[in-house]
Amino acid sequence: MAVQTAPTGDTNSAAGATATTGSAPASVDLGPASALSCRECGQRFPLGPIFACAECFGPLEVAYDLPGGDPEELKKRIAEGPDNIWRYAPLLPVPADVATKPSINPGFTKxxxxxxxxxxxxxxxxxxxxxxxxxxxxSFKDRVVAIAVEAARAFGFTTLSCSSTGNLAGAVGAAAARAGFRSCVFIPHDLEQGKVVMAAVYGGELVGIEGNYDDVNRFCSELIGDPLGEGWGFVNVNLRPYYGExxxxxxxxxxxxxxxxxxxxxxxxxxxxxxxxxxxxxxxxxxxxxxxxxxxxxxxxxxxxxxxxxxxxxxxxxxxxxxxxxxxxxxxxxxxxxxxxxxxxxxxxxxxxxxxxxxxxxxxxxxxxxxxxxxxxxxxxxxxxxxxxxxxxxxxxxxxxxxxxxxxxxxxxxxxxxxxETTGPTATIRPDLDAFRTAGLAG
Amino acid sequence: MAVQTAPTGDTNSAAGATATTGSAPASVDLGPASALSCRECGQRFPLGPIFACAECFGPLEVAYDLPGGDPEELKKRIAEGPDNIWRYAPLLPVPADVATKPSINPGFTKxxxxxxxxxxxxxxxxxxxxxxxxxxxxSFKDRVVAIAVEAARAFGFTTLSCSSTGNLAGAVGAAAARAGFRSCVFIPHDLEQGKVVMAAVYGGELVGIEGNYDDVNRFCSELIGDPLGEGWGFVNVNLRPYYGExxxxxxxxxxxxxxxxxxxxxxxxxxxxxxxxxxxxxxxxxxxxxxxxxxxxxxxxxxxxxxxxxxxxxxxxxxxxxxxxxxxxxxxxxxxxxxxxxxxxxxxxxxxxxxxxxxxxxxxxxxxxxxxxxxxxxxxxxxxxxxxxxxxxxxxxxxxxxxxxxxxxxxxxxxxxxxxETTGPTATIRPDLDAFRTAGLAG
Structure with missing residues (x-):
């Protein structure tokens, strides 16, 4: 797939304390993230919605210019941050003012x-x-999706998408709703009703695919490569390098x-x-x-x-x-x-x-x-x-x-x-004290 | 029911900054809580596992000697506390060192x-x-149960109990497991399997009562008044004044x-x-x-x-x-x-x-x-x-x-x-781009 050009809209105002380097397009501010680099051959690419190395097809991951200076200062800055993952914004591929943007704000769990x-x-x-x-x-999926949302914002995507049979569908639906994205999630058509409800309740598009999970994934790969999928951020495909972080x-x-x-x-x-x-x-x-x-x-x-x-x-x-x-x-x-x-x-x-x-x-x-x-x-x-x-x-x-x-x-x-199947009542009894005594549950 | 005497075990070591007053038995340290008072007639009673006024049968609630002094100092003390309800220990019927005791530590939600x-x-x-x-x-029930657990500890109860058809059963089961109490929860025998699992998974006793929720409650009232129920803290009955706080x-x-x-x-x-x-x-x-x-x-x-x-x-x-x-x-x-x-x-x-x-x-x-x-x-x-x-x-x-x-x-x-019933997929399609195009979901 082609590298999509970055938009100039949302992101210009987001210049923070940790500037991007010259290797990223000027308009993309993802904080300390400086480039994508190939995990296999080390080749570097500008930040963008790509996930495979053009040289060797290896997976891409985010490279950083991490903040230097006094560790105690950084700890203090983190401690003063919000009670969610954005306290670590200086170490993540997100703009410095990320905590001011609408997000479901995951993290800092017990x-x-x-x-x-x-x-x-x-x-x-x-x-x-x-x-x-x-x-x-x-689920932990809220963490990875929250980062993918910020990448989607930076790259000008308007629809968030994924294929899923479980936790990811709910995480994408909720995050998109709060952050103001359209969402379109693809699931096998015969999922249990409970999982369908969790995926659909956030009000995005939910598409049942006649086939199994492999069929859903194959379809999504086709869609990413097609003009129909233009403007779509698949959190775990074309946004995967950010998502993973x-x-x-x-x-x-x-x-x-x-x-x-x-x-x-x-x-x-x-x-x-x-x-x-x-x-x-x-x-x-x-x-x-x-x-x-x-x-x-x-x-x-x-x-x-x-x-x-x-x-x-x-x-x-x-x-x-x-x-x-x-x-x-x-x-x-x-x-x-x-x-x-x-x-x-x-x-x-x-x-x-x-x-x-x-x-x-x-x-x-x-x-x-x-x-x-x-x-x-x-x-x-x-x-x-x-x-x-x-x-x-x-x-x-x-x-x-x-x-x-x-x-x-x-x-x-x-x-x-x-x-x-293996979790149920210790006993079932009539509502009287004799029955309770007989059951031997007084302790 | 009789006021149970307070034990001398766990609680003596819990003397904190906010001492109990003379109106409570010397061995019960519930922090700033000084007495129970009747919401109807104002009559006061020593802290204990009672819930109704002996004079007028009105409901009892916790009365406090709240901390005086500089509000800014208190705010600072709260801010330095844990990210859960125990940050407010100076205002709750719990000992000052409550945060060191095993608890599921609810609260400070978003x-x-x-x-x-x-x-x-x-x-x-x-x-x-x-x-x-x-x-x-x-659910918010974790808050009220956590306080009831500390009261149960102070009064020497060893079993935590409740009647429930939902959130409370899980909250009691989880809190008891973590805090080291035996639990015994009563439910109608014909609850849906999902709710039974949530009530039973924490490993306490779960008793199905042959009858409806009213029958369960009637049975629990009998049990509290019977020697069989000795040592039992029903979070929303004999511990209700604390629980409510x-x-x-x-x-x-x-x-x-x-x-x-x-x-x-x-x-x-x-x-x-x-x-x-x-x-x-x-x-x-x-x-x-x-x-x-x-x-x-x-x-x-x-x-x-x-x-x-x-x-x-x-x-x-x-x-x-x-x-x-x-x-x-x-x-x-x-x-x-x-x-x-x-x-x-x-x-x-x-x-x-x-x-x-x-x-x-x-x-x-x-x-x-x-x-x-x-x-x-x-x-x-x-x-x-x-x-x-x-x-x-x-x-x-x-x-x-x-x-x-x-x-x-x-x-x-x-x-x-x-x-x-009203939440489901937007569309169900074959796994190909033509079907997707026809469904009109590209955006």
């Missing part, structure tokens, strides 16, 4: 010190859950909430693998900026056994990831051919981490374990990370004496089916 | 400046949504988030009416403490037409509230005989507000209006407040030139059924 869970798992260090179910539409904010928040310290170990779910790579990128940036001490940390990837191409490759010692056909209740992680799989393998190996998987039964048990110990009702993806944490501790891979952070990226209300 | 909605409603002043769907279990935090947060200013107008949903009365109590406390300027504000109550005993009484000019049999999709507000109805009438009239209602169709339209304009997917109760706001503006009762705050107390994910 980092819960999980002492009850730690006790059950035999953790003697400190265990924390980064609980992204607290985002506006209750939203996951860096998880790293920033975790470190700030730990008192500007790196965790020793962090357990991240793997779908495409993008989130894990961006968390690593975020941690590296904090070290480079002097916001945290430069010390080792280990990143662990978590998959469902029913869709475990990365953990399979990790265990086999492979550098390439062989695609799988997903069959798991963890639908938000069910990407059989994860684009960032090889990068995940690199990071897990470089940091001394690992990639592990748990089966559906273990996922359900882990959802219930987290709910019972900490009062957090996680999506299946949270069951995957908590289940993998438990497994890695039992295997002696994860060190229970250290500081560990486990991500919960979504909300159990969205995956009720996963636990419905 | 106050969203709703400019898009304001435009649609013709508001020329400023319109804000206080969005309590951001709480840990996604949690709603004051909505008033505190709204004013702090407005820059320590009172809103001119505030629209609050009415179930039992307790929330509205406690918001008024909270605003009055802020005025008394000098944290906000003493100026008039108006409180508006919002009901569903299918359960509108208070708005009916308001419009008829009555002082008493005649019970109704509820028939509305706004199930979280469906209390036909609201205990605090007369107090709500007083407050609405005293402040120059009103009580209004909207029908189910208007509720659904308002849910969609809020989602479409601000990206907030509200529970039916939020549809009631937004719908009533619209109606009151159109009727010239609510002044569109002023600062107005509208409460959304819950999350649309919990009441998907309300919008499911």
């Amino acid at each position: 980092l819960v010190k999980a002492d009850n869970l730690a006790r059950e798992l035999g953790v003697t260090g400190s265990l924390h859950i980064k609980d992204d179910s607290g985002n506006p539409t209750h 939203g996951s860096k904010t998880l790293a920033y928040e975790i470190c700030e909430q730990l008192g500007w310290r790196l965790p020793d170990q962090i357990v991240v779910p793997i779908a495409s693998g993008s989130q894990l790579t961006k968390i690593d990128k975020g941690l590296q940036e904090l070290i480079k900026l002097g916001l945290v001490e430069d010390k080792p940390y280990k990143i662990f990837g978590a998959q469902a056994k029913g869709c475990s191409p990365v953990s399979t490759a990790f265990k086999a010692g492979h550098d390439v990831v062989r695609p799988q056909k997903p069959d798991t209740i963890a639908k938000s992680l069910a990407i059989g051919n994860p684009a960032d799989g090889p990068y995940v393998l690199d990071i897990a190996r470089r940091t001394g981490g690992a990639v592990e998987d748990v089966d559906d039964e273990q996922i359900v048990a882990a959802i219930k374990l987290l709910a019972r110990t900490e009062g957090i009702f996680a999506e299946t993806a949270g069951g995957v990370t908590v289940g993998v944490t438990k497994k890695l501790i039992e295997a002696g891979v994860l060190d229970p004496a250290l500081t560990t952070v486990v991500l919960n990226t979504g909300d159990g209300l969205k995956t009720l089916d996963a636990v419905a | 106050l969203v400046k709703a400019d898009n909605l304001a435009r649609e409603l013709g508001v020329t002043g400023s319109l804000h949504i206080k969005d309590d769907s951001g709480n840990p279990t996604h 949690g709603s004051k935090t909505l008033a505190y947060e709204i004013c702090e988030q407005l820059g320590w200013r009172l809103p001119d107008q505030i629209v609050v949903p009415i179930a039992s009416g307790s929330q509205l009365t406690k918001i008024d109590k909270g605003l009055q406390e802020l005025i008394k403490l000098g944290l906000v300027e003493d100026k008039p504000y108006k409180i508006f109550g919002a009901q569903a037409k299918g359960c509108s005993p208070v708005s009916t009484a308001f419009k008829a000019g009555h002082d008493v509230v005649r019970p109704q049999k509820p028939d509305t999709i706004a199930k979280s507000l469906a209390i036909g005989n609201p205990a605090d109805g007369p107090y709500v009438l007083d407050i609405a009239r005293r402040t120059g507000g009103a009580v209004e209602d909207v029908d189910d169709e208007q509720i659904v339209a308002a849910i969609k209006l809020l989602a479409r304009t601000e990206g907030i997917f509200a529970e039916t109760a939020g549809g009631v407040t937004v719908g009533v706001t619209k109606k009151l503006i159109e009727a010239g009762v609510l002044d569109p030139a002023l600062t107005t705050v509208v409460l959304n107390t819950g999350d649309g994910l919990k009441t998907l059924d309300a919008v499911a």
Whole structure:
């Protein structure tokens, strides 16, 4: 697809403290973002709605001129910012005045010190859950979409779009509504009614495609390359390099909430693998900026056994990831051919981490374990990370004496089916005290 | 029921900056709470798990020795507190060190400046949504339960309980799990599976009662008066005076988030009416403490037409509230005989507000209006407040030139059924560009 020229409308007034460099068109202000660079060959491109290297077809990611100066000054500036991801605007591809624009303002979710869970798992260090179910539409997708919205604004797009079967549809619908974009989301025509409602309630266009999710994606690729799709920002396609950067904010928040310290170990779910790579990128940036001490940390990837191409490759010692056909209740992680799989393998190996998987039964048990110990009702993806944490501790891979952070990226209300069959009343009784006494529930 | 003696265990170490007065047993430290006082006759009682006046059977509420001194000092102390309701510990019936105890830490939810909605409603002043769907279990109930938990701790209860058909069950289950209490929640045996899952997933006892919600409540009243129920804290019965105080935090947060200013107008949903009365109590406390300027504000109550005993009484000019049999999709507000109805009438009239209602169709339209304009997917109760706001503006009762705050107390994910029938795809097409072109969706 062609690089679309940047508009001169909205963005001229947005010149902030962190100016763009000469490599970006003059009218695009995305704060400290200076260019796109190819993850494979390093070739640089001006900021624009492109996602693949014109030289080698490698994935593009955002390069920055990050702010220099006194780290304590930067910490102070961050602390004085809003209670959402825009507190990190100096480190994100957004204009400096981003917090004044209409956004659903995700982020700064709770980092819960999980002492009850730690006790059950035999953790003697400190265990924390980064609980992204607290985002506006209750998943981490709000973070990445919020960044994509600002890129769409800068590039003059008027319609936000995506293909989705779940969390992303709601995140795009909500973000577009608030930010004043038209939205058009594509879903397989036979989704469950609950998911259709979540995707449609924000009032954007919702198009059911007669086919499965692969058909939806193929159709979207065609649309991006066609004049019909002109002016459309597909958050996870032509805006993907910006979108992905939203996951860096998880790293920033975790470190700030730990008192500007790196965790020793962090357990991240793997779908495409993008989130894990961006968390690593975020941690590296904090070290480079002097916001945290430069010390080792280990990143662990978590998959469902029913869709475990990365953990399979990790265990086999492979550098390439062989695609799988997903069959798991963890639908938000069910990407059989994860684009960032090889990068995940690199990071897990470089940091001394690992990639592990748990089966559906273990996922359900882990959802219930987290709910019972900490009062957090996680999506299946949270069951995957908590289940993998438990497994890695039992295997002696994860060190229970250290500081560990486990991500919960979504909300159990969205995956009720996963636990419905095995979650019900302790007893059903007549409304009288004798029946209650007989049931043996007085405690 | 008898006043239970307070234990000497947990609470002795909790002596903080704001000591209890002589009227409370020495071992109960509930911070600035000094006594319970009867809302009808003013009789005072020591702090304990009681809820009705021994003299006149009137409802009891918490009386305080509030902190004196420089308001700016108190603001600073609050600002330095945690990002949850415990920042207001000096104004709540909790020990000063409450933030160190295990809690799901609700509150400090977003106050969203709703400019898009304001435009649609013709508001020329400023319109804000206080969005309590951001709480840990996604409703305002987390606030009231969190306070009840601390009272239960102080009184030595080991089991937390309630009867519920919805939000409260999840809030109690989650709070108990995290705080280390056993929980036992009573529900009608024939609830929808989704609601049963939300109530059961936190691992406490869940008892289905063969009967309707009235039967469940009758059974719980029996249990509280029986030795079988000893050591049980029913959050909204014998802990009700403390529980209710949690709603004051909505008033505190709204004013702090407005820059320590009172809103001119505030629209609050009415179930039992307790929330509205406690918001008024909270605003009055802020005025008394000098944290906000003493100026008039108006409180508006919002009901569903299918359960509108208070708005009916308001419009008829009555002082008493005649019970109704509820028939509305706004199930979280469906209390036909609201205990605090007369107090709500007083407050609405005293402040120059009103009580209004909207029908189910208007509720659904308002849910969609809020989602479409601000990206907030509200529970039916939020549809009631937004719908009533619209109606009151159109009727010239609510002044569109002023600062107005509208409460959304819950999350649309919990009441998907309300919008499911009327929310769906714009179009369903074959996966090809011709079909897309024909559907006329390119924009």
